[in-house]
Amino acid sequence: MSFKKQDLYPCNPATARGEATKLASSGDKVVYTNGRTVVIRDLKNPSAAVTYAGHVQNTTVARISPSGYYCASGDVTGTVRIWDIVGEDQSLKGEYKVISGRINDLEWDGESKRIIAVGDGRDKFGHAFMMDSGSSTGEIIGHSKVSQVINAVAIRHQRPFRAATAADDATIIFHQGAPYKYEKTIKTHVKFVQDVRYAPSGDHFASVGSDAKIFLYEGKAGETLGEFTDSPHSGSVMACGWSPDSKSLVTSSADCTVKLWDVEARKAITTWKLGSGVNHQQVGNTWTGGDDIVSLSMSGDLNIFDKRVGDKPARVLNGPQKSxxxxxxxxxxxxxxxxxxxxxxxxxxxxxxxxxxxxxxxxxxxxxxxxxxxxxxxxxxxxxxxxxxxxxxxxxxxxxxxxxxxxxxxxxxxxxxxxxxxxxxxxxxxxxxxxxxxxxxxxxxxxxxxxxxxxxxxxxxxxxxxxxxxxxxxxxxxxxxxxxxxxxxxxxxxxxxxxxxxxxxxxxxxxxxxxxxxxxxxxxxxxxxxxxxxxxxxxxxxxxxxxxxxxxxxxxxxxxxxxxxxxxxxxxxxxxxxxxxxxxxxxxxxxxxxxxxxxx
Structure with a gap:
């Protein structure tokens, strides 16, 4: 008697009320976490889903390197594991304890060599390190001592490298790199900053927050270029994502809407309304290289939008959120x-x-x-x-x-x-x-x-x-x-x-x-x-x-x-x-x- 592994039907992302959930993508693949499991899900080939269960504690975020060879995943204890996604053995490249508490976000640089992980620690709240050795590549500092929970980090993939971190103290800290060092504090938001993302071109980055505001910044110097004020969200904006051509931005909000923006005009092109109530609040998103817009509902549903069509998702991926x-x-x-x-x-x-x-x-x-x-x-x-x-x-x-x-x-x-x-x-x-x-x-x-x-x-x-x-x-x-x-x-x-x-x-x-x-x-x-x-x-x-x-x-x-x-x-x-x-x-x-x- 013998057996052969066949199909995998994955769980959907875990969500928590009032918190953003980090989604990531690489090509047509969407990456997310649930419990101790990291899921890599191919939107074009559903049978090619992969799970990773190497963490001892619950995972919080995972991102695939720009090279496509490795995935970095963080958990609630501040541990980052870097593992091979080519082949079935998922061999471990490195494991590093980077902060003393929950990791809320992490990001690769454009060379797939350095990682910045941020979150809720005791002595430090962010760490920049080499993926192969764990050695430090700078300091992530500058947020308020009172509320130093960092929610998101974004890295410019082109040289000269830049990094931006967003936190509960309503500020964005702009870093030069590498090695990364404090450059300046950006005070545009008045409430928690939930997400910050660099455009693939590196020319701009954007931030969104609990004040329902969306801001655009210059990519190299970090200068504030303006706010998206046309048809704004009416609730906390939990996530933003850039189109592969860097010309459009998508935002997901707790007001149960997903908005598509023209970056140059700073106007809303499309607004998708996904019902009402807590289950339809949008708490995370990512824009895949295959040009699919994926937004996550509080209920765990993955809503996939086509920017060219319709007033509703092109399809919805259901799945269990719990055991x-x-x-x-x-x-x-x-x-x-x-x-x-x-x-x-x-x-x-x-x-x-x-x-x-x-x-x-x-x-x-x-x-x-x-x-x-x-x-x-x-x-x-x-x-x-x-x-x-x-x-x-x-x-x-x-x-x-x-x-x-x-x-x-x-x-x-x-x-x-x-x-x-x-x-x-x-x-x-x-x-x-x-x-x-x-x-x-x-x-x-x-x-x-x-x-x-x-x-x-x-x-x-x-x-x-x-x-x-x-x-x-x-x-x-x-x-x-x-x-x-x-x-x-x-x-x-x-x-x-x-x-x-x-x-x-x-x-x-x-x-x-x-x-x-x-x-x-x-x-x-x-x-x-x-x-x-x-x-x-x-x-x-x-x-x-x-x-x-x-x-x-x-x-x-x-x-x-x-x-x-x-x-x-x-x-x-x-x-x-x-x-x-x-x-x-x-x-x-x-x-x-x-x-x-x-x-x-």
Whole structure:
């Protein structure tokens, strides 16, 4: 047996209210961060997405060098890692602790040799250094001692080098370089300066701030040339980006608009309005070398605009912002799957990409998804609700409440929904509770095969129940697990049951004989979060908190496929999206697919 890495469906950028989110681009690629993951996403070739998970702490900003060979990424501890993006090994070029707190922005010089990183430190708030040695190439100083959080940095890519930093003290500091040294303080804004960017030509740079103002400056001397006053934004301007020809500027604002400006005339050419409310606030942008304008909504949506067309985005890239907590394949539509996240969202994936389900969803973590024989999909969440998804596109308005916090959900062959909860097991049909089981143990997982229901418990046992349409009757107790039974799954014909536990052990049971078939599926080192069987019932995949995925063989229990270090934070779901195609999802919010080959 062997595996091959296939497609990656990345998470969207992380956002925080009242804060700008730094996006960057190189050619057609957009670069951003979410948690410990750095994502490089190709807008022209979606299957070419790449993630990097080398940071120990959450990342904040990442930028590709002008040469295109390296990426520099910073995190909340003040560490910058420089890594190779050519090839799959992502080898580390250098790691430097540059400030003592969060890095808010960093920038490469035009020669791909020097980097300036800025942020929120204790003793210093910016550092200029060589990318290969980490040695200093000047001083980043000049901002107020009281509010010295630096939000952005921009470097002129042509000689003579210049750099500008923007901070919460409402000033921009202009530096000569290299080595970089203080030149002067620019006081144009009256509130926090959120972003500063140099034009690709190096002739100008621009700044935007919380005072809703946009200013233009001369690139070499830093002289203020003027303000963009035609049709200004009505809210904080969070980001600005230059066109590849340096003739246009795009700005993104918390007033839910994106504006395109003619720099020479200083007039707004186009204004795009993206709805209203916090979720539509625009908190970051970048202008790609392929001439796509990308603006980031507070909701995490990446809005892609064509400057020549329309009053709305040409397309919108959806995706999870938080950890994926559960995911299943849609039985009614091959290649389609659903993913539930830690913030209560459920996304449906098809060939056209992720789509957020319409209607009112869950308000807290989605703890389980299950597909019914009739093609319907049901979800449960920590808001103590059972919801039905209609046609894979929207939530059914009717909802059923649970007696306690749901942990897992499954559907019997008569379309009765069974929910394993902290206090028992509920049976729900047509949004009505039809039966409730109050066992002496605490349920932790549930699965169904026909009218047989398996309930895993915190007491390290699995109980089998028979459902007659009215009540559950206990049929057997299966023992052998060494921890809380965290995942159970029947083979497609219902003859076998895999039970994974919190110690990383999986026991395979013969359902008819009520006995263990093998206990050798024990290579995981942490909690089993998900189990998924192949259609022929000969192989079972497991995903664990230990970040690994294994594919096990029924006929040869000691043979397996080990897919190691699948994603930082652990694997929360595995499922089959087609013959020989396995998908995994987890804490980094990404879904990865793997081609599995079963040798005879």
């Amino acid at each position: 994926i907590t559960t995911a299943i394949s849609a039985a009614s539509s091959p290649g389609t799957f659903f993913a539930g996240t830690a913030d209560g969202r459920i996304l449906a994936y098809s060939d056209s990409g992720y789509v957020h389900l319409e209607g009112e969803g869950h308000s807290a973590l989605v703890s389980g998804l299950a597909a019914a024989p009739d093609g319907k999909v049901y979800s449960v969440g920590f808001d103590d609700r059972v919801r039905e998804i209609d046609g894979g596109k929207s939530f059914v308005p009717a909802v059923s409440s649970t007696a306690s916090q749901p942990r897992a959900v499954t559907v019997a062959s008569d379309s009765t929904v069974f929910v394993a909860e902290a206090s028992g097991v509920e049976a729900v049909r047509s949004n009505q509770k039809v039966f409730e089981l109050k066992p002496k143990f605490t349920p932790s997982s549930v699965a169904a095969a026909g009218m047989t229901i398996a309930v895993g418990g915190e007491d390290q046992k699995v109980r089998l129940y028979e459902w007659d349409g009215k009540a559950l009757a206990e049929a057997a107790t299966l023992e052998g697990n060494k921890g809380t039974v965290s995942a159970v799954a029947f083979s497609p014909d219902g003859s076998l049951l895999a039970a994974g536990d919190s110690s990383g052990k999986i026991i395979l049971f013969d359902v008819k004989k009520r006995e263990s078939v093998t206990s050798r599926w024990s290579f995981h080192s942490a909690r089993i979060n998900s189990l998924a069987w192949t259609a022929d019932g000969q192989h079972c995949a497991s995903g664990s908190l230990d970040t690994h995925v294994y594919v096990w063989s029924v006929q040869k229990p000691m043979r397996n496929i080990a897919i190691k270090n699948v994603g930082p934070g652990g694997v929360s779901a595995v499922f089959w999206v087609g013959d020989g195609q396995l998908a995994s999802a987890g804490a980094d919010g990404c879904v990865r697919t793997w081609g599995i080959t079963f040798h005879a």
